Amino acid sequence: MEFKDLQHTWQQQSQHKTVPDFKPAQQKLQKLRKQQRITQLILGITGIILIYFFFYISAYKFSGVLVGMSLLIGVVVIRSYIEIKSRQKLQRLNVLLPLNDFKTQLVNYYKQRKQLAFKIIPILLIVYNIGFVIMAYYFYQYLTRGFFYYVVISYVVSFVVLFFVIRKQVLNELQILKTLQES
Amino acid sequence: MSQQFTNIYQNHYDKVYRLCLGYVNGDEALAKDLVQDTFIKVWEHLDQFKQKSSIGTWIYRITVNTCLLFIRKQKKGKFNESDILNSLENTTEEKIIQENRLQQMYACIQQLKETDRIIILLVLEGVSQKEIADITGHSHQNIRVLVHRIKEKLSKCVSHGI
Structure with missing residues (x-):
């Protein structure tokens, strides 16, 4: 088959009689920009509050709970920032x-x-687990046995789910990279 | 919205849409999203258009890059048979032949690598090799070889289904 036949067939697909209005797209973009600015503002304020809270607490007492909490919160903040x-x-x-x-x-x-x-992510996951182990020590001391096991099991389950979500995302991105490099 | 942009949007919508449609295997909803993304970028960058090339070439450049960026969504377009095939403007008998051919073309285009798919869609739109070289950043010589190879591959696939 001649290529020009294919080209002819391709170009025979009809044209739009009316072109869709662009205004909704423009409004959507403006709304998205506004939301992005609000998100950045909220994250900024949260960061400032967390830093203030950290110094406020550490000024009065230094404890394992503070270290554990700082590691957990720190990892979440760093991960969100990187993303x-x-x-x-x-x-x-x-x-x-x-x-x-x-x-x-x-x-x-x-x-x-x-x-x-x-x-980076494996390091963050390790640090997050260290934070949890520190917190678990205090949970063990201050919580009832039943509630302690509930917290630990919930953590393990959610960590495994999170691990597989991250794994899926990483595999997708590796596939994208491979496709791009091969094309 | 400036009058200049409105004119550009009206004049180039169809060719951008058809290229996007080919890229996403004839999935109209995905193609419309891609066209919208493309024109949002055109609108944002219009003041950076330096008239080194034609506006058409410049828009195609944004279109192909937006299509390539679509890879991150990892969506496979689904061929929308009724909409596309009904759009053919022919008499019944010839229409059936065209329908089969077009369906086969969409399937074969999807088998090509990302950049090959973009190049052949530009060729099918009738964009000159010089312009394609400008859009893709290949040398004219290189594009000639590439276009020849992809054309052969597509023709073979549509004829023999391989």
Whole structure:
């Protein structure tokens, strides 16, 4: 079959009689921008409160509970910060570049995500577990046995679920990287 | 919204839509999302258009990059048979042949690698090799070889289903 026949068939797909209105897209974008600014503001305020709280508590007493809580909260804050920054980086990729250069940008982005997945995230997970073990020591002392086991089992279950969610996301991103590198 | 953007949007909507539709295996909902993303980027960057190339080439560049970015969503478009096939503007007998061919084309395009898919969609739209070189960043010589190879692959796939 001649290629020009294919091209003819392709171009015979009819055109839109009316082009959809662009205004809703524009409004959606403005709303999204506003939400992003609000999210950043809330995260900023939360961060300031946490730092203030940390210094306020540590000024009066230094305890294992504080260390445990700091590790748990710290990991969540760092993980959220990294994820937000990473998303912002993806949004800032320069779409005006030629396809090859854009692809290089995208490959580099996913290589960084890979580094994050294999170097930073495992460290954060280890630190998070250390934080929980410290807290568990105090839970064991101050909580009833039944409630203590409930907390520990809930933690283990949620950690396993979280691990598989992260694993799925990492495998997806590795697949994307492979597809991009092969094309 | 500036009049300049409105004109660009009206004049280029169809070709951007058709390219996106081919990229997402004829899934109209996904294609519309991609077109919307593309024109949001056009709108945001319009002041950066330096007229080194035509506005059409510049928009195609944004379109193909937006399509490539779509890879992160890991969605496989689903061929929307009724909508696309009903859009063919032919008489009955020829229409059936065209329908089968078009369906096979969508399936074959999906088998190509990401960048090959983008290049062949530009070729199918009738974009010149010089422009494709400009859009993709390949040399003209390189694009000639690439286009020849992908054209052969697509023709073979549509004819023999491989």
